[in-house]
Amino acid sequence: MGAERARYAAAVFALAGIGAACAVVIVLGEILGSPQRPWFWQAGGAALGLIFVVYGLILLLLRKMGLIGPRRAER
Amino acid sequence: MTDHVPAPGGGAPRVVGFVCDWAVSTAGLTDAAGRLLAHPSVVLIQVPCSGFIRPSWLEETLRAGAEGVFVVGCPYGDCLNREGNYLMRERIEQLQRRLQRRKVEPERLSMLAHGLHDREAFLADVGALVEALGRLGAAAGVRPVPPRAAVPSAAPAEEGNP
């Protein structure tokens, strides 16, 4: 694997880690916290937003690595 | 119509390029006859959209004596007419497969995608193409253009509604 691809792969793993952490935050919060705390919903919303952004960036990086997408567009 | 012109021995490969009106701007890059100043063996022809080109014209260009032919369209996703460059890319791939049966190397046909200001990238691509074609030599498997009389359906086409 080239150095650039290695860097992309490392970034994908890092982003996936962030996404997993956000998911854990939401689940733990729901289990532990009482449902009447508006600030928790905002925090949960931020975690949700972050999950979407991370997912989108992972797809972008996978595309740049050539693992998904119509490869011929990069010809 | 021209007969099959033998390739100049040892000279730069003759290449014809079809440039779409909205792709890379060639003002200042060519002389009056359409020859690229940076690569004088490359001649450019302007067309309204990269999708305008019939694959038969590309084949004919090779038959007429060019060593290579390319089409330049807008960047994928930004065709002014929305799909022209994607359609042309598919047609070129089909033509490459068809010509491979007659032993014409697929590298002789290329689809490039460059935006209005992508001049350096365009010139770099053309340079790489010229170099690769120089190593290939003259087009071997392409038959010379037969005389006009043997192609009857083309004649009424020319007299069709203008």
Added chain:
Amino acid sequence: MYRRTLSALLRWTLRLDVFINRVWPSDLNPLYYTGGFANLFLFILVLSGLFIFFYYVPSLGGAHASVAYLTEQVPYGGLIRGIHRYAADAFIVSALLHLFRNWFTDRYLFSRDSPWISGMFMLLLGGFVGVTGYILVWDDRGLAVLSVFVDMLQSIPGAGDSLAALLVGGPGLWEGTLPRVLLLHVGPASALYLLLWWHYVRLRHPKVWPPATWVLISLGVVTLLAALVPAVSGTPAVPGAAPRAMAVDVFFLLPFWLAGYLPSMVIVGAVAVLFAAGFVIPYVSREPPRQMGVRHAGVAQVVDGNCTGCELCYYDCPYNAIVMVPSPYPGLTRAAANRKLLAVVIDSRCVECGICIGACPFEALELPGLLEADVRQRVAEAVRA
């Protein structure tokens, strides 16, 4: 002057593309999907709006409290409200980017004025829907916006008073006002989908959605914003109270902020002039037809004798300008003699791009200004050079 400015803007628009295309593969460039983004945000608005609709109470006494209940008591209610707010801004931003990009790159010529006009209507309606949204919150800002809007409408000579009455649901503020404003919020928003049908009707394979990467990133950014910068209401509206300084959403409320400094009639006039100018753009092309060169090669012509009815041109035309009709008579060539269908070009829809010429394997289509014979001649000259 107009032409030179536009040419400069075109250059800068496309130079920006060169930078973006170095980072992203070009078919993921977000600027190529500005229309898709607007559609995406409209969809997000509809879904979040539906959620809010179930909690909203359109009465002078209950509106503000119902919004507060949604924001503070309903799980994730404040988040959905924030998403609705920021998606609205994002919708207007995308629509404006779409307008400017298609303006600078001449994508309104010939029959493409149809999507342009429908797009201008959508921008107008979208702005109106956003303003009514701010009124519905019925806080002090909402009341101020309503008052200024009524003022502006009344300043229109002739129809002014009736228009104001339409907005408020009567001669003055009363219990029926908020239900009326709610109707004017939801109704035009639904009408946007009708206009969207008009917008797409002349296009084949319109880019309705951005690529998946961008759908996710946009959704994520809107959600993040809603979470980090929550949308809040001001104090409940008290009709007759003096207006105070308040935050202005520049995408929707700019004219209302200006009303503090300029007379209403001037603002209404300026908005009217701006939109009128927008509608006229497709008819004020940058170049006279003679200078358009190969781009104005004439409407595609079918060469009846050669057409075999293979439908390849019909599938390839990006503007649905070719239709297949049952062939009234057989063609001239052997391949065309047994045809069942004949291709017909609809002149008003043709933008003279020539893609059908490239698609036809039977030499049955020509552009009058650039015939096959012309192309062959240029190829011959090029090879001889």
